[in-house]
Amino acid sequence: MTPSKVTRALLSATVLTAGSAFASNNPGAHQHGHAELQLAIDGNQVDLIFTSPAYNLLGFEHRARSDEQKALVNQVTNWLGQTPLTNTREGSCTVMNAVVHHQAGGDDHGHNHGHDHDHPDESSHSDFEVTQTLSCPDLKPSEALSTPITIRFPEIENLNVEWIWSGGQGSDRLGQGETRVRPGAQ
Numbered sequence: 001m002t003p004s005k006v007t008r009a010l011l012s013a014t015v016l017t018a019g020s021a022f023a024s025n026n027p028g029a030h031q032h033g034h035a036e037l038q039l040a041i042d043g044n045q046v047d048l049i050f051t052s053p054a055y056n057l058l059g060f061e062h063r064a065r066s067d068e069q070k071a072l073v074n075q076v077t078n079w080l081g082q083t084p085l086t087n088t089r090e091g092s093c094t095v096m097n098a099v100v101h102h103q104a105g106g107d108d109h110g111h112n113h114g115h116d117h118d119h120p121d122e123s124s125h126s127d128f129e130v131t132q133t134l135s136c137p138d139l140k141p142s143e144a145l146s147t148p149i150t151i152r153f154p155e156i157e158n159l160n161v162e163w164i165w166s167g168g169q170g171s172d173r174l175g176q177g178e179t180r181v182r183p184g185a186q
Contacts, residue, residue, distance in 0.1 A: 032056060033157035037147060039086060041165035041183060046093065046134040050085050054104050054126040056155040061126040063105040073104045079152070080130045086145045086181075093136040102128045141167055146179045 035052035054061045057076050064070040081100045084093040103126045150159050159174040163183040172181045 033155065035149065035153075035156045035159050037085065037149065037159055037161045039145075039161070039163040039165075039183065041139070041163060044136050044139050045096075046086060046132075046136055046139070048085055048130075048132050048134070050080070050128075050130040050132075050149065052128050052153070052156065054102060054128055057128055057153050058104060059155070061104070063103070063126075070105070073102075076128075077102070080128065083148060083152075084134050084136075085130065085132055085149060086134065086147050088136050088138050088143060088145065090138050092138040093134045095132055096135050097131075097133040099131050100128065101130075102126065104128075141165065142182075144180045144182045147174070147181070148179070150174050150177055150179060 032053050032055050035050065035056055038049045040047045057080075058069070058072055060069065064073045077100050081098040082095060084095055087093045147159070147161070150156055154176060157176050159178075160171065161174060161181045162171045163169060163181070165183055167183075170183060174181065
């Protein structure tokens with residue numbers, strides 16, 4: 001690896017793990033209506049972490065009780081694991097790897113779809129954490145990226161987006177229904 005690739009790899013790991021560790025260790029980080037998306041861009045690869053209170057995605061935080069709630073948990077989990085959470089204008093990104101963690105339950109038939117099956121008590125806060133590795137063959141350094149998150153989940157009022165790439169780092173805040181970030185413009 002060249003020094004610049006080593007630096008980018010370290011920075012990518014730092015951004016992706018620091019935010020995740022901060023959110024899980026900070027009880028104040030759980031705020032309904034708010035979510036976080038962190039991107040590490042290296043060439044045509046994007047590594048990301050998306051974290052959100054379960055309420056933003058499901059409308060509830062307790063373990064799924066009814067068949068309808070279980071079906072919703074499975075639908076959201078599958079969508080988060082299969083849909084690129086950021087994409088190019090051409091929509092060329094594909095999910096190479098994805099892991100979805102949550103404690104909402106709903107998967108009682110014994111298949112592990114990459115999410116935790118912890119059983120928090122009814123008063124606890126429940127979060128979703130998604131990690132994805134995307135391949136984006138048409139990604140250009142100055143290109144705006146889009147995210148379907150604020151459209152798919154209207155309960156998200158603010159999506160904080162942070163990124164790091166070979167040209168630097170930056171952040172943006174997307175409001176409800178806003179979808180574009182410009183990592184190369186910062």
